[in-house]
Amino acid sequence: MPQSPLFHDVVRDRHSVRRFLPTPVSDAVIRRVVEDAQHAPSNCNTQPWQVHIVSGGARDTLSQALLAADEAGRWTPDFSFATADFHGIYSERSRAQGAAYYQAIGVSRDAFDERRTASLFNLEFFGAPHVALLFMPAFGDSVRVAGDIGMYAQTFLLSLTAHGLGGIPQTMLGFYAETIRESLGIDPSLKMLFGISFGYPDESSDANSYRIGKAPLEESVTFHWQ
Template identity: 60%
Template sequence: MSSTASLFSDLVRARHSPRQFLPTPLSPADIRGVLEDAQTAPSNSNTQPWTVHIVSGAARNALSKELLKAYEDGRTSPDFTGDYGDGVHHERSFQHAALVYGARGVARSDVEGRKEVIRENLRFYDAPHVALLFMPQLGDGVRAGGDIGMYAQNFLLSLTARGLHGIPQAVLGVYADTVRESLGVPGDLKLAFGIAFGTGDQNSPMYDIGMGRIPLHQSVVLHDTPGVLDEHRPLA
C-alpha cells in the first residue's frame, strides 16, 4: 500500500461519531474549508442537489428550542420514512441503540432516561454548529439521496482531517417542518438529515463508543475477483 493510500485509510477509519461536544465554535476558515471539500462530492449528471444550512450561535439555540418543543408536543413531520423492516437491518439498529443507551447507563426500562437521550440529540450533543442537508424531490429521490450521502461523507472526512468531529443526525429529519419553519426554508426542499459538528469532548464516555462494522464477507459478493477477502484489516 502506498503512503498516500495508507494515510487515507487511516483517516477513514479514524472517523467516528462523538455524542458529546465541546461548546467552542470553529473558526470561519475551518467551516469554509469543510464546505469547500464537501462541495467536491460527485453527483448524478452533476446535479449537485444539496442545499446546506449551517446554523450556529443564537440561531442554533433557537432551533434546538423549537425542536425540543416539537418533541414534547409530539409534532413529528418526517419527509422520509425510517422503517428498518424486521430483518438484519432492524437487528443492527437494535444493537446500535443498546450501545448508546448502555454507554449512558440508561436501562431499557428507564422511560425518562431514554427520553433524555432523544433530548440530547435535539440539543445537538452540545455541538456549536449543525448542518442541515436539504434536497429537492427529484423523481423517487434515490439518486438525489445518494448524492446527499456522498456530500455528507466528504463533509465528515474533512472534519476528521482537521482534527474535528461530526455526527449525522437522522432524528432531525423527523421534525422537518419545524426545521423549515425555524430557518425559513421553502417546502419544496426536503430535509434528509443533519450533521452536528465541532470538537468532540474526549473526556466524555460518549466520545467514541465503538460501533464497529460487519465483516466484508457479509456485505460484498465477488464475481471473478479472486483473493480480495483472503486478507483484510479489521474494521473498527
C-alpha cells in the same frame, strides 16, 4: 506545514460523536470543510445539496423550536423512517448500536425517563456548537437525489475528521423538517433528509468511549472474478 493524515486513517478514525465541547469552530475551518464536501460526486453533476449551517444564537433558537415541536407532538418528516421496518441482520445491528450507546452512558434498558432525556439530546445537537442541515430538491422518487446527499455527507464527515473535528449524522432532525424550514425561512419545495451536528469532540465523555464494529466483508461484498 502540518502533515495531512492518510485517507486510510481518516476513514477508520471517523465515528459518530455524541457529546461535543462548546468551543466554536472557526469560520475559516468550516469553510474548508464545506469546500471539501463540494467536491462530492452527484448524478449528472446536478450537485443537488442545499446545506444550511446553523451556529450561535440561531442554533440555540432552533434547538428550542425543535424541543417545543417534539413536546407538541409535531413531527413533519419529508421521508418515512421507522426502525421497526428493519429485519434480520439489519435489525440486529441497529439494536446492538443502541445497546452499546446506552450502556456507555449508564442508562439501563428499563430507565424510560433517562432514555427519553438521552433521545431529546438529539434536538440539542449533542451539545455541538454547529449543525449542518441537508436539504434537497425533489426529483422523481428522490432516491438518486438522496444518494447524492449521502455522498456529500460522507465527504463532509471525512473532512471533519481530517480537520480534527467530529460529527454525527442525525436522521431524527429530519422528523421536524417543517419546523426547521419555518425557523430558518427555507423554501418549502426543499426537502430535508437529515442533519449533521459537528464540532470538537468531548473526549472525556462516556458517550464517546465506545466504538461499533463493522461487518466482515463477506457479509456485504461479493467478488465476481470471472
